[in-house]
Amino acid sequence: MATMQNYTAQLHPHQQAMAGVIARHVPGTADWETPVQNLLLFRRDAPTEPDFCLIEPSVVLVVHGTKQMLVGAEAFPYNTSNFLITSLDLPASSQVLEASAGEPCLGLVLKLDIRVLSELIAQGILPHARERSGRLSVGLGTMTPDILEPFRRLVDLLDEPAAIAVLAPLIQREIHYRLLLSDRADLLRQIASVDSHSYRIAKAVDWLKLNYAQPLRVDDLAARVQMSAPTFHLHFRQLTTKSPLQYQKWLRLSEAKRLMLNEHLDASSAAFRVGYESPSQFNREYSRLFGNPPKRDVEQLRQMATSRA
Numbered sequence: 001m002a003t004m005q006n007y008t009a010q011l012h013p014h015q016q017a018m019a020g021v022i023a024r025h026v027p028g029t030a031d032w033e034t035p036v037q038n039l040l041l042f043r044r045d046a047p048t049e050p051d052f053c054l055i056e057p058s059v060v061l062v063v064h065g066t067k068q069m070l071v072g073a074e075a076f077p078y079n080t081s082n083f084l085i086t087s088l089d090l091p092a093s094s095q096v097l098e099a100s101a102g103e104p105c106l107g108l109v110l111k112l113d114i115r116v117l118s119e120l121i122a123q124g125i126l127p128h129a130r131e132r133s134g135r136l137s138v139g140l141g142t143m144t145p146d147i148l149e150p151f152r153r154l155v156d157l158l159d160e161p162a163a164i165a166v167l168a169p170l171i172q173r174e175i176h177y178r179l180l181l182s183d184r185a186d187l188l189r190q191i192a193s194v195d196s197h198s199y200r201i202a203k204a205v206d207w208l209k210l211n212y213a214q215p216l217r218v219d220d221l222a223a224r225v226q227m228s229a230p231t232f233h234l235h236f237r238q239l240t241t242k243s244p245l246q247y248q249k250w251l252r253l254s255e256a257k258r259l260m261l262n263e264h265l266d267a268s269s270a271a272f273r274v275g276y277e278s279p280s281q282f283n284r285e286y287s288r289l290f291g292n293p294p295k296r297d298v299e300q301l302r303q304m305a306t307s308r309a
Helices: 004-008 013-025 114-122 145-159 161-180 185-192 197-211 218-224 229-240 244-262 267-273 279-290 294-308
Strands: 030-033 039-044 051-055 058-064 066-071 074-078 082-086 090-098 105-111 138-142
Touching: 013 039, 013 058, 013 105, 013 145, 039 145, 051 244, 058 066, 066 105, 074 082, 074 138, 082 185, 090 244, 105 145, 114 161, 114 185, 145 161, 161 185, 185 197, 197 218, 197 229, 197 244, 218 229, 218 244, 229 244, 244 267, 244 279, 244 294, 267 279, 267 294, 279 294
Parallel strands: none
Antiparallel strands: 030 039, 039 105, 051 090, 058 082, 058 105, 066 074, 066 090, 082 138
């Protein structure tokens, strides 16, 4: 097996540099919220099973190893030659495909700022994005030195904390500009254009995230974002792979899982907190999504966390 040092010799110099910084700041299996706003680093020392997550509008880079994102029935594998980009909050599953203790999977997630994207597009200095046939709000882009270079400078700021407040916003703005010049600029333009269906669906998703525990009338939500009910249903499913009610259910069950893990609520209390009126219905739907009843699932997750510590 190649050592970490030998493997990084095969990477672009910017990827080598970022791999070194990430490995130093994240010494074991973890997700690390950095002092740089909206920047997260991750490390995995072994392949993983798919893990449910809610992906915010963001770009994900792997500088060592291979991951994939599962959205609906589609898989998006990515490594050091490409990047993953999402333009909408998506229920998905994340999985590490290639990693070991000697060759860990290392990378970063940068949450995108829709306001910055809109400002850059409004300046009118960017070329028009090439149209793509897919409507799903996630895709893979080609990694280039122009994209890697500002990411390397952003990660380097972790070793210069006094400069973060001044330089990080400038570098992040440059990253947004570079992404708008990439071969996946289409995904970013569709969500930053205020007159687009994607923008309206994003507003509906924002409302659902804040009001997931409330009863949902889909026609009312469609009217809230100024869309007809049939058009709203069509574009919501195209962009998220779920109906609005399925999306709400996913939000409820995911929050219930968090409440049981982090706040130690029992299953019934968590069910009522997220809007369920029937604990038995909650148990059925939780088991269907996560593969185990709530109590057993949480116990297994805690055992896994203890074994990693």
